[in-house]
Amino acid sequence: MNLREYPVTPGVFLGIGVMAAVDEIIFHQLLAWHHFYDQATPTIGLLSDGLLHALELLLLVGGFFLLLEQRRLKLANSTAAWGGFFVGAGGFQLFDGLINHKVLRLHQIRYNVDVLPYDIAWNTGASILVLIGIWILLKLKRKRRGY
Amino acid sequence: MATEGVIAILLCAIPMLLYLAGAMRQQRRGKRWSWWRSGSFCFGMLLVLYAIFPSHAAHGAHGFTAHMNQHLLIGMLAPTFLVMAAPVSLLLRSLPQAQAKICVRLLHTRILRIWCHPMTAFGLNFGGMFILYLTPLYRLSLEQPVLHHFIHLHFLLAGYLFAWSLVGPDPAPVRLRMHSRLAILLLAMASHGVFSKQLYIHTFPRDTPHSIDDIRTAAQRMYYGGDFAEVLLAILLFNQYYRRAPRRPAHSPNTPALAD
Numbered sequence: 001m002n003l004r005e006y007p008v009t010p011g012v013f014l015g016i017g018v019m020a021a022v023d024e025i026i027f028h029q030l031l032a033w034h035h036f037y038d039q040a041t042p043t044i045g046l047l048s049d050g051l052l053h054a055l056e057l058l059l060l061v062g063g064f065f066l067l068l069e070q071r072r073l074k075l076a077n078s079t080a081a082w083g084g085f086f087v088g089a090g091g092f093q094l095f096d097g098l099i100n101h102k103v104l105r106l107h108q109i110r111y112n113v114d115v116l117p118y119d120i121a122w123n124t125g126a127s128i129l130v131l132i133g134i135w136i137l138l139k140l141k142r143k144r145r146g147y
Numbered sequence: 148m149a150t151e152g153v154i155a156i157l158l159c160a161i162p163m164l165l166y167l168a169g170a171m172r173q174q175r176r177g178k179r180w181s182w183w184r185s186g187s188f189c190f191g192m193l194l195v196l197y198a199i200f201p202s203h204a205a206h207g208a209h210g211f212t213a214h215m216n217q218h219l220l221i222g223m224l225a226p227t228f229l230v231m232a233a234p235v236s237l238l239l240r241s242l243p244q245a246q247a248k249i250c251v252r253l254l255h256t257r258i259l260r261i262w263c264h265p266m267t268a269f270g271l272n273f274g275g276m277f278i279l280y281l282t283p284l285y286r287l288s289l290e291q292p293v294l295h296h297f298i299h300l301h302f303l304l305a306g307y308l309f310a311w312s313l314v315g316p317d318p319a320p321v322r323l324r325m326h327s328r329l330a331i332l333l334l335a336m337a338s339h340g341v342f343s344k345q346l347y348i349h350t351f352p353r354d355t356p357h358s359i360d361d362i363r364t365a366a367q368r369m370y371y372g373g374d375f376a377e378v379l380l381a382i383l384l385f386n387q388y389y390r391r392a393p394r395r396p397a398h399s400p401n402t403p404a405l406a407d
Contacts, residue, residue, distance in 0.1 A: 046341060046344055047337075047341055049340075050337040050338070050340040050341035050344070051333075051337045053336075053337070053340050053374075054333050054334075054336030054337040054340065054377075055333065057336060057374065057377070057378050057381065058329065058332070058333055058336070058381055060378075061378060061381040061382055061385055062381075062385055065385040065386070065388070065389050068389060069389055069392060
């Protein structure tokens with residue numbers, strides 16, 4: 001079976017895209033806690049950041065079209081899509097919180113404050129989203145099996 | 148100033164009138180020509196007109212930001228709308244058969260195949276940007292209006308080639324598979340983002356009368372504006388795919404496997 005025909009796929013795509021957009025709009029633009037470019041960023045980080053951003057936009061557009069296509073093929077399942085959405089959104093946030101912030105050290109959540117509580121809140125929030133997604137998908141699986 | 152304004156209007160009005168005349172002739176002959184296409188062409192030309200109109204093109208305190216607005220309109224947004232108007236198809240339909248055949252043969256020549264490849268178009272766009280902003284070329288263009296106009300023309304044509312090769316409804320000398328086109332679009336989006344951040348960080352172009360603030364505003368404009376234009380391209384690309392995809396799942400017994 002093709003990956004495009006799994007009813008969770010568009011949800012995962014959209015979840016990643018939406019969470020990345022939310023990060024950009026709320027933290028970069030509205031709160032201006034971290035930026036576009038934070039002086040300490042190494043070149044390789046900048047490149048990976050650029051690719052990630054481009055990928056996020058394509059996932060957002062592609063996710064919507066995939067949802068349309070699945071609907072036309074009568075493969076769409078909104079519960080599965082929502083489950084995928086939460087897994088995607090939480091997964092992206094967790095990736096951002098652990099890999100981008102801590103491993104690559106692209107940027108931190110906020111500067112001139114003790115960043116630890118922010119990191120804990122960020123990654124806990126991300127984990128909760130992933131767990132909600134998994135819970136939705138498990139419930140769907142159980143319902144399908146009939147118990 | 149006044150003559151420049153008239154020239155700008157004529158430059159945009161003539162192609163627009165030619166296109167509309169062609170479209171009307173199709174309608175009169177009883178062949179369909181979508182109004183969306185005509186509207187798209189006019190909108191594209193109006194964007195060009197807005198960008199090159201002398202009062203917007205003047206270099207003031209926000210000279211580089213003004214230049215960047217022009218660059219985004221001429222090099223990215225306008226070409227997309229012009230491409231979606233399918234001017235090549237209209238031309239082929241409007242010409243007498245003999246001339247149309249010559250045009251089709253021209254489209255399949257090797258030189259045009261290389262020239263209209265999405266990677267070539269990508270190279271012309273980004274190579275052009277590297278040379279313009281990282282060398283003294285930009286400063287020279289401030290002193291030489293002819294050079295400035297030539298640069299705009301280059302970006303209009305390069306942007307047109309890029310959009311044509313990726314999402315054009317017109318017949319194109321090279322049409323890559325969906326996955327390759329997506330990969331090239333991804334590359335273009337990432338390059339645009341990284342390049343605009345480089346301008347922001349290192350305040351390129353150097354040795355210009357523009358202030359650092361002006362250059363940084365322009366770099367941000369390039370980042371977000373570029374995203375907007377490229378998301379538009381992505382929507383058009385996915386839409387093309389969506390319209391052509393089969394209407395039944397691949398595993399249904401009486402359809403062949405999904406294309407791509």
